[in-house]
Amino acid sequence: MSGELRYVYAVTAPLAGPLPAELRGVGGAAPYTVEHAGLVAVTGVVPEADFAEEPLRAHLEDLRWLEETARAHQGVVAALTALTCPLPLRLATVYLDDDGVRRALEEGREEFAATLERLEGRVEWGVKVYARRRAPEPAAAGAAPSSGRDFLRRRKQEVTARENALEEAEELGRTLHAALAAQAEDVRVHPAQNPQLSQAPGQNLLNAAYLVPRERSEEFVERVEQLGGHDLAVRVELTGPWAPYSFASGQAGAEGNAEGRHDGAVG
Amino acid sequence: MTAPSAEPSAVPGPGPVAVDSERPMARRQVALVDLLDRLLGSGVVLAGSLTLGIADVDLVRIDLRALISSVNERVPSPWEGGNPL
Numbered sequence: 001m002s003g004e005l006r007y008v009y010a011v012t013a014p015l016a017g018p019l020p021a022e023l024r025g026v027g028g029a030a031p032y033t034v035e036h037a038g039l040v041a042v043t044g045v046v047p048e049a050d051f052a053e054e055p056l057r058a059h060l061e062d063l064r065w066l067e068e069t070a071r072a073h074q075g076v077v078a079a080l081t082a083l084t085c086p087l088p089l090r091l092a093t094v095y096l097d098d099d100g101v102r103r104a105l106e107e108g109r110e111e112f113a114a115t116l117e118r119l120e121g122r123v124e125w126g127v128k129v130y131a132r133r134r135a136p137e138p139a140a141a142g143a144a145p146s147s148g149r150d151f152l153r154r155r156k157q158e159v160t161a162r163e164n165a166l167e168e169a170e171e172l173g174r175t176l177h178a179a180l181a182a183q184a185e186d187v188r189v190h191p192a193q194n195p196q197l198s199q200a201p202g203q204n205l206l207n208a209a210y211l212v213p214r215e216r217s218e219e220f221v222e223r224v225e226q227l228g229g230h231d232l233a234v235r236v237e238l239t240g241p242w243a244p245y246s247f248a249s250g251q252a253g254a255e256g257n258a259e260g261r262h263d264g265a266v267g
Numbered sequence: 268m269t270a271p272s273a274e275p276s277a278v279p280g281p282g283p284v285a286v287d288s289e290r291p292m293a294r295r296q297v298a299l300v301d302l303l304d305r306l307l308g309s310g311v312v313l314a315g316s317l318t319l320g321i322a323d324v325d326l327v328r329i330d331l332r333a334l335i336s337s338v339n340e341r342v343p344s345p346w347e348g349g350n351p352l
Binding site: 067200207 | 282283284285286287297298299300301302303304305306307308309310311312
């Protein structure tokens with residue numbers, strides 16, 4: 001197979017200026033624009049040998065390939081945020097040719113226009129809360145147990161202490177989420193991250209995205225620092241500003257009301 | 268295989284950075300998991316694309332899970348750090 005396919009990064013409103021000349025996307029190819037129905041699809045040429053269904057499936061199991069592709073995709077989307085508010089597409093959205101891309105714009109035109117209007121001027125901030133691992137109580141680490149019953153009693157105390165610490169951390173996570181949701185236009189709670197993939201210490205209690213007007217970002221970041229900066233029970237990690245990935249699909253707005261959707265992240 | 272132009276850079280370029288409450292001054296490149304939450308877990312899903320349709324996304328996640336357990340030799344026991352009763 002020596003053919004070429006079209007990889008679409010994002011849909012945007014018409015751009016005021018050209019794409020940065022030095023911008024490179026997946027496979028090192030410079031992205032270009034496909035325009036139709038008052039919309040722009042930021043597109044790149046990719047080899048069929050990598051992106052046809054079979055090779056793509058194989059590549060997606062290769063963590064290194066996945067990372068390179070995801071970072072290249074994100075690099076293009078990040079560059080677009082300097083020009084406009086992009087609607088990022090899911091990784092590896094591929095068409096046979098430019099006509100296929102135009103047909104996708106045609107079919108989705110109303111929804112794209114509505115979503116672009118809803119997200120214009122907004123950015124996404126990611127906040128993750130982890131339970132901190134705490135050192136065992138000095139009392140519990142003292143002399144050897146004097147009997148089997150003593151051992152069981154201590155064991156029970158340890159378990160209870162650990163459960164209490166986790167409950168405290170979860171409560172802090174809920175409080176922080178509610179406070180941030182009140183400052184956001186929309187909220188999306190992602191599933192807790194797999195610690196083997198994230199390599200992050202402590203249990204991930206909250207993994208949420210908040211949609212914030214760009215000009216209120218500073219305020220939002222300060223609030224995160226104020227709420228999570230110096231806590232002994234939880235560690236807070238902030239990422240952003242992202243293009244509004246988590247809010248780009250049509251259903252996001254209907255499903256995410258800004259009042260503490262916390263399910264799936266705690267417990 | 269390596270795409271030379273897609274080499275992750277140590278210094279964050281435009282776009283998001285990660286800030287940790289323990290090291291508020293240390294700004295890092297965002298982690299792959301955070302990217303995948305967004306690039307596989309959200310983002311617009313277009314009908315009519317050639318390869319990954321909505322139905323295929325779950326398949327990608329399943330592949331990823333298999334991948335994660337295969338790269339991690341030691342799979343922690345579900346009881347680790349907790350008493351089963």
